Amino acid sequence: MKNREKIILILLPVLTALICIGIGRINIPLSEILNSVKGHLFGGVEFTDTIEMTLWKIRLPRVLLALLVGAGLSASGCTYQSLFSNPLATPDTLGVASGAGFGAALALLLGMEFMGVQLVSLLFGGIAVYLTMLTGKNKERRGMSSVVLAGIMIGSLFNALISMVKFCADTESELPEITYWLMGTLNSASYEALILGAPFILGGILILVLLRWRLNLLPLGDEEAMSMGVNLKVLRGVTIFCATAMTASCVSMCGQVGWVGLLVPHMCRMRFGSNHLALLPASVLTGSAFMVVVDTLARSMSASELPISILTAVIGAPFFILLMRKTESWQG
Amino acid sequence: MKLTVENGCFSYVKGQPILQNMNFSAQSGELLAILGPNGAGKTTLLRCMMGFLSWDSGKSTLDGKDMSRMTPKELWQHIAYVPQAKGTSSALLVSDMIMLGCTNRLGVFSTPGEKEKEQVKEIAEQLGITYLLNKKCNAISGGELQMVLIARALAASPEILILDEPESNLDFKNQLIVLDAMSRLAAEGMCCIFNTHYPTHALMRATKSLIVPKSGEAFFGNTAQIVTEENIERTFGVETIIGEVETSGNQYKSILPLRIARKTDKPQTAFPTTRAIAVITILFSDYGTGETINGLLHQYNHYIVGRMGMPYREGNTYIINITLDAPRQEIDTLFHRLSILPGVRAKVTFAD
Numbered sequence: 001m002k003n004r005e006k007i008i009l010i011l012l013p014v015l016t017a018l019i020c021i022g023i024g025r026i027n028i029p030l031s032e033i034l035n036s037v038k039g040h041l042f043g044g045v046e047f048t049d050t051i052e053m054t055l056w057k058i059r060l061p062r063v064l065l066a067l068l069v070g071a072g073l074s075a076s077g078c079t080y081q082s083l084f085s086n087p088l089a090t091p092d093t094l095g096v097a098s099g100a101g102f103g104a105a106l107a108l109l110l111g112m113e114f115m116g117v118q119l120v121s122l123l124f125g126g127i128a129v130y131l132t133m134l135t136g137k138n139k140e141r142r143g144m145s146s147v148v149l150a151g152i153m154i155g156s157l158f159n160a161l162i163s164m165v166k167f168c169a170d171t172e173s174e175l176p177e178i179t180y181w182l183m184g185t186l187n188s189a190s191y192e193a194l195i196l197g198a199p200f201i202l203g204g205i206l207i208l209v210l211l212r213w214r215l216n217l218l219p220l221g222d223e224e225a226m227s228m229g230v231n232l233k234v235l236r237g238v239t240i241f242c243a244t245a246m247t248a249s250c251v252s253m254c255g256q257v258g259w260v261g262l263l264v265p266h267m268c269r270m271r272f273g274s275n276h277l278a279l280l281p282a283s284v285l286t287g288s289a290f291m292v293v294v295d296t297l298a299r300s301m302s303a304s305e306l307p308i309s310i311l312t313a314v315i316g317a318p319f320f321i322l323l324m325r326k327t328e329s330w331q332g
Numbered sequence: 333m334k335l336t337v338e339n340g341c342f343s344y345v346k347g348q349p350i351l352q353n354m355n356f357s358a359q360s361g362e363l364l365a366i367l368g369p370n371g372a373g374k375t376t377l378l379r380c381m382m383g384f385l386s387w388d389s390g391k392s393t394l395d396g397k398d399m400s401r402m403t404p405k406e407l408w409q410h411i412a413y414v415p416q417a418k419g420t421s422s423a424l425l426v427s428d429m430i431m432l433g434c435t436n437r438l439g440v441f442s443t444p445g446e447k448e449k450e451q452v453k454e455i456a457e458q459l460g461i462t463y464l465l466n467k468k469c470n471a472i473s474g475g476e477l478q479m480v481l482i483a484r485a486l487a488a489s490p491e492i493l494i495l496d497e498p499e500s501n502l503d504f505k506n507q508l509i510v511l512d513a514m515s516r517l518a519a520e521g522m523c524c525i526f527n528t529h530y531p532t533h534a535l536m537r538a539t540k541s542l543i544v545p546k547s548g549e550a551f552f553g554n555t556a557q558i559v560t561e562e563n564i565e566r567t568f569g570v571e572t573i574i575g576e577v578e579t580s581g582n583q584y585k586s587i588l589p590l591r592i593a594r595k596t597d598k599p600q601t602a603f604p605t606t607r608a609i610a611v612i613t614i615l616f617s618d619y620g621t622g623e624t625i626n627g628l629l630h631q632y633n634h635y636i637v638g639r640m641g642m643p644y645r646e647g648n649t650y651i652i653n654i655t656l657d658a659p660r661q662e663i664d665t666l667f668h669r670l671s672i673l674p675g676v677r678a679k680v681t682f683a684d
Contacts, residue, residue: 210441216432219422223384224415229408229436229488273468274423277443 005272009285013067016289020296021059028055062189062299063292065197069186069250070260070291072201074283075208076243076250077261078268082276083239084136085219088148090261091247095155097258099128100244100251102158105165105178107252114196114252122200122248128154129244183307184257186295193253200249204242205284215239215276257291258309259316264290266320333410333491333523334359335381339390342373342380350376354390356542356552360491361624363518363672364525365534365555368544369568374527377544378496381525382413394492408436412490416497417478420469426480427452427465433487448487455483459513475506482513493517495526499533511537515674519624532587535559535574537672543567556668557661565593581615581677585668608660609637609683612667614652616676622650624673629654632666 022028028051036055073091080089080096091097103124107117136150162182169175181188208215214235217225226232250257264287265279272278294315298306340354350373358364368374379385381392383399392399394410412433422429427449434448456462461479464472469480478498485493495514499507514524515537528534534541534555541558543551545567551558564572564587571590576583614625629636635658643650656663667680 213438213443214435214440216424216428217435220432221415223379223382223413226384226404227382227408227413227415227485228432229405231404269423273425275425275428 009282013071013285013289013292016292017063017067020292021055021063023296024054024059024300026050026054061191061194062186062295064194065186065189065253066292066295067288068194068198068201069254069257070264070288071205071284072246072250072287073257073260073291074264074268074287075205075280076246078265078276078280078283079208079215079239079243080261081265082215082218083236083243084147086147087266088262089151090265091243092256092258092261093148093155094132094151095128095153095158096125096132096244096247097251097256098155098158098162100125100248101182101256102161102165103248104252105162105182108178108181109165109169109174114193118197118200118249118252121252122245124158125244125248125251126241128158129240180307181255184255184309184312185305185307186254186298187305188253197249197253200245204246204249207242208239209280209284211235211239212276212280215280216274219274254308256309257312259312259320260287260291260294263312263316263320334395335392335411335492335523335525336396337381337390337392340377340380340387340392341389342376342385342387344376349388351380351544352549354544354550356540356550358492358523358525358540360523361518361521362523362539363514363537364523365538365541366525366527366544367529367531367534367541367559367567369546370529372544372546372567374544375496378494378525378527382411382494383407405436408488408490410490411492411494412485412488414478414481414485414493414495414498416500417474417481418501420477422469424469425465426461426467426469426472427456429469429480430455430465430483430487433484436488451487452483455486459483459486460509473506475502475509478502478506478510479513482510486517490522492523492525495524497527497529500529507533512674515672519621519674531559531564531568531572535585535587539669539672554665554668555672556664559587569593578679581679582671583679584671605659605661607657608663609655609657610663610667610680611653611655611683612663612670612678612680614654614670614676614678616650616673617648618675619650621673621675625652625670625676628666628669632656632658632662635662 018030018033022030022033032051033055036051077090080091080094081087083089084094100121103121104117106124107120112120132147132151132154135153136147166175166178169178214230217228217230217232217235218239222232247261265283268279268282268286272282294311295308298308298311334357336357337354340351341349342351343349354377356364366374366377376385380387383392386400394402394407399407430452431444431448434444434451438444453462453465456465459479459482461476461483464476464480469477472480482493482495482498498514499510502510511533514526518524518539538555540553541551541555543558543563551563551567561572561574564570569592571593572587573590574585574587576585578584616622616625629652635656636654637657638655640653641651656666663680667678670676670678
């Protein structure tokens, strides 16, 4: 990767966040945002209350959450693709998102606190990925479709269980809440939620980024990877855990946000190649910027907020098809 | 460094042993060919040898140290594995793919630096694949990929290189490129162990050979004694003749398959131990090769009755002439080991 590209990639989420934080029902020009930041850092500037309130209490946590969720989903998508050496392996297609969603929905139904929701979600996300791996295993390890088919089966199993949870939920209060949350929304953004959710995602990203050279071994055959002197079981275990924990945490905070984990890493593969030294950081940075943009559209396009899944799918699907047709299909 | 397999036995299903009492060894500077018909368990043998599968009984050792007791990091510092290049979906750049071989030397959280980049360049140059470095692995040919995988294995700076059918699926030229690379590495002191379907490749390249039959005892020893018409018929079930082709500088042996053998249980005939007198003429141009040749001749000192060696500097040629009085098979072995050295021209003339 060239230095210029590095700088652009690092600035991308920062600039996107700065611009998007000003967009919404109340438009705040960039100059005022910068003023306000300066004021908070060095003091001595007077602000109007509404702008203060909107900027720091409502928009900032939401933009931070978007950055975090985008980075987490992209990093886990990128990791799953390499783990299964499969272009279609993502949190959604492997059933992890559904499993984590079921766990979170169940925990919500049982009235658990947010930390509990995350842990139950992680547990079921883990069970889902394990089941998918177990079902998708066949003699030819490289049978690409079998993992995805298994993922679809496991995903629909957990979706059925989610329906079960919905069925059991109180139609007046719990059901709308669960349904709306599942469609994906960053509405819940608050500093409290961020403090609880961020460690999982940031921790996962940190470990994966540190391991990024070794992630290149994952798409190789088992014996090939082992012959590099690596303890493959530990490496696989750690990366699966990180990817699943990030997915579970994202799902607990803002429901099922599809497509990001598939779209962003794929775009980065096409631009930066398959070496995780560049690919993983690029996915993390691009993913966070992408999510901020999509969330800003979701909350400002119409009078009422759109569920974010609808937007990611509407933007993602055609864009993805375009990319697929333009370049060779799979870059392992 | 010496890799030894002692009494190795293995079966996938209990009671149906695939490998029985495997005993063989290979050390630095040797090229060991593992031959056998399809389904005899050649690949299984490699996998057991490297510890991907564990022996039911017996063990593999490195300089006497049990390999199953070594940590992966320790083990893979010494040996490197070159899988068969079956085409890959990996879109890694060739330079990155080769650099993966350095992973064992890096800390868990570190990434390769300038030193590794330099090393990758050196290895690529050594193998003549510099032109591939900036291509993607899924956009190069099978033969090129095989060379890349060899380069990746070399990046780990191993002492023992284990290759799984490195030359199958390749065309004539690429077979030669791969085999030449192996011969050169062995001549430089590497221990190379490779699986092959082609007895001719063993005959033309390997110091030692191991024939793994579908059932019964395996044959192991110096190639000249192992790759014989008789052993091939017994294990492959094919009648062959080993013919000799003479060029201006060398005598080559080649195996010509004649027909599928009828089932006979011929008793194994012993090698003739008759003594013979022979003159071996050796020509080479690289001074380093001379040391290897002298080392080899030293082992046969007690059979050598006459010896003449001279450097002819103007012609950039070294000439060695030796006269031997030895059992026929010893002469065959010595001649074979001389003739497989890269850059050496050798001919033998028997006095009988």
